[in-house]
Amino acid sequence: MSPASTGASTTVAAHAPSPAPEPAADTRLAPGGPGYRRMSFALFLAGVATFALLYSTQALLPLISGEFGVAASDASWTVAAATGGLALFVLPMSALSERFGRRTVMTASLAVAVSVGLLVPFAPSIGALVALRAVQGAALAGLPASATAYLAEEVRPRALVTAIGLFVAGNSVGGMSGRIITGWVAQEWGWRIAVGVIGVLAVGCAVAFRLLLPAPAHFTAGSLRPRVLFGTVRDHLSDPLLRRLYAIGALFMTVFGGVYTVIGYRLTAQPFGLAQGVVGSIFLVYLVGTVSASTAGRLVDRLGRRGTFYLAGGTTTAGLLLSLADSLVPVLLGLVLITAGFFAGHAVASSAVSRTATHGRAQASALYQSSYYIGSSVGSTVGAMAFHAGGWSGTVGVGLLAVLGVVTITVAGTRAARTASVTEPATAR
Template sequence: MNPADTGASTVVGAVSSSAPAQTAADSRMTPGGPGYRRMSLALFLAGVATFALLYSTQALLPSISGEFGVSASEASWTVAAATGGLAVFVLPISALSERFGRRTVMTASLAVAVTVAVLVPLAPSLPALVALRAVQGAALAGLPASATAYLAEEVRPRALITAIGLFVAGNSVGGMSGRVITGWVAQEWGWRVALGVIGALAVACALAFRLLLPAPRHFTPGSLRPRVLVGTVRDHLANPLLRRLYAIGALFMTIFGGVYTVIGYRLTDEPFSLPQGVVGSIFLVYLVGTVSASTAGRLVGRLGRRGALYAAGGTTAAGLLLSLSESLSLVLLGLVLITAGFFAGHAVASSAVSRTAAKGRAQASALYQSAYYVGSSAGSTVGAVAFHAEGWGGTVAVGLVAVLGVVGITLAGTRAALVAARTA
C-alpha cells in the first residue's frame, strides 16, 4: 500500500466530495497537531476491534473441529464466512459513508458487529456459527474503507502513510490479542467462553472509539445515485495501477490467511504437540506486524513503492521456507518473517490506493478491501484444503505461488513505469 509518487487530490466519494481548498488542506491534522493523537488512538482501537472479531475463531479451529466433529477445511469456514461477508459488503457500505459520513458508518458498523459477537458463542451448530460469522463480517465492512477515507480527508497528505500505518498496526494488535486471549481462555474454559471474552473486548474498543474520534471537518456528503457509483467503480477498475494494487493486496492476504488458519493444526499435532494456550501465544508475533506496518513509510522512503513491495515479498517467501523446518524455533522465526512481510506489503499497497485515487477515494479503498478479504477467504479455504491433502508443505506451496504473483505484478508495474519514462 505504497503511495504514488505524487499526491492525489483529496476528492472523496463515489459521487461527491470535492477536494478541500488549500486553506482547508492546511487545517487538516498532522502529527503533533490538535486532534491527531485522539484520532490515531480512536482508529487504532477500531482496528483492534475489527481484527479481534474478524479472526476470533482462527486460533480456536482445532477446538471447534473437536466439538462439532468436522475437518480443518470445514471449520475454516468460520473464518472464511466472516472475511467473505466483509468482502461482499465493503463496497456498498462505503457508498453509504459517502452520504451519511465516515464516523457515522464506522460507529454503526461496530455497534452491529459487537451485538452479533454476543450471539456467536451461543451458536448450537457449525452452520449456525458460520452464518453468524458471515453477518459479523458484513457488519465490519463499514470500518476499513471508511477509516482510510476519513484519514485521507482529515490528515495532511505527507502524514497519510504514517496515519494509515497506525490503523493497520491496530489491525495487527487486534489480530494478535484476539488469538492469544482466545487460546488461553479456551484452554481453561472452552472456545465459547473465549469468544465471549473477545466480544467484551470489542465492546470496550467500540465505546472508546466513539468517544475519541474527532468530528470530521472536511467531509462533504454526496448522493447515492447508482449510476455515479457504478461509473466511479468502473473508472477505478480501469486504472492499471489500482488493479495491480488490488491484486497485490489479495495475494498477500491469501498467504497470511492460509498460514494462520492452518498453523494451529500444525502446532497441536506431532512433532510439536503444543497445548491450545501456547498455540494461541504464537500469535504474539503479530507485534512484528505492528512495527513493520507503522514503519512502512520509512521503507518506502528508502526503497520506493516497488522496492518496498519486493522487500515485503522476499521477506514473506523466506519465512514460508523457514516454516517447513521441524525445529520449533525456526518455525517461529518463519512466522515472524511472514508477518513482517505481510504487514509491510499491506501498509504500502493500501496507502498507495488512497494516494492514487483522484476521486471516489472511499470506493477505491473499498475495492482494495474487497480484494484483500477475498484473498483472506481464499487463503483460509485453499490453505486448509492444501493442508488436508499435503500437510504443511501444501499450505506453504500455496503461499509461495502467491508471492510469485506479487513479484510478477510488481515487475509489470516496474516495466510500465520504465516505458512511460522513455516515452515522456
C-alpha cells in the same frame, strides 16, 4: 509627502499590483497537531476491534473441529465466512459512507458487529456459527474502507502512510490479542467463553472509538445513485495502478490467511504437540507486524513503493521456507518473517490506493478491501484444503505461488513506469 507635492504620478500608485493572497492554511491533521493523537488512537482501537472480531475463531479451529466433529476445511469456514461477508459488503458500505459520513458508518458497523459477537458463543451448530460469522463480517465491512477514506480526507498527505500504518498496526494488535486471549481462555473454559470474552473486549473498543474520534472537517457528502457508484467503480477498475494494488493486497492476504488458519492444527499435532494456550501465544509475533506496518512510510521513503513490495515479498518467501522445518524455533522465525512482510506490503498497498484515487476514495479503498478479504477467504479455504491433502508443505506451496504473483505484478508495474517515463514526464506512478 504626497505624490502631488513631489510631482510623482498618482497613476502608478493607483494601479500598483495588489499583494498576492497568502495560501490558505492546511487545516488537516498532522503529527503533533491538535486532534491527531485522538484520531490515531481512536482508529487504532477500531483496528483492534475489527481484527479481534474478524479472526476470533481462527486460533480455536482445532477445538471447534473437535466439538462439532468436522474437518479442518469445514471449520475454516468460520473464518472464511466472516472475511467473505466483509468482502461482499465493503463496497455497499463505502457508498453509504460517501453519503452519510465516515464516522457514522464506522460507528454503526462496530455496533452491529459487537452485538453479533455477543451471540456467537451460543451457536448451536457449525452451520449457525458460520452464518453468524458471515453476518459479523458483513457488519465489519463499514470499517476498513471508511477508515482509510477518513484518513485521506482528514490527514495531510505527507503523514498519510504513517497514519494508515497506525490503523493497520491496530489490526495487527487486534489479531494478536484476540488469538492470545482466546487461546488461553479456551484452554481453561472452552472456545465459547473465549469468543465471548473477545466480544466484550470489542464493546469497550467500540465505545472508546466513538468518544475519541474527531468529527470530520473535510468530508463532502456524495451521491447514492447507482449510476454514480458504478461509474466511480468503473473508473477505479480502469486504472492500471489501482488494479495492480488490488491484486497485490489480495495475494499478500492469501499467504497470511492460509498460514494462520492452518498453523494451529500443525502446532497442536506432532512433532510439536503444543497446548491450546501456548499456540495462542504464538500470535505474539503479530507485534512484528505492528512495527513493520507503522514503519512502512519510512521504507517507502528509502526504497520507493515497488522496492518495498520486493522487500516484503522476499521476506515473506524466506519465512514460508523456514516454516517447513520440524523444529519450533525456525517455525517461529518463519512466522515472524511472514508477518513482517505481510503487514509492510499491506500498509504500503493500502496507502497507495488512497493517494492514487482522485475521487471516490471510499470506493477505491472498498475495492482494495474487497480484494484483500477475498484473498483472506481464498487463503483460509485453499490453505486448509492443501493442508488436508499434503500437510504443511501444501499450505506453504499455496503461499509461495501467491508471493510469486506479487513479484510478477510488481515487475509489470516497474516496466510500465519505465515505459511511461520515456513518453511523458515522470509522475508519482
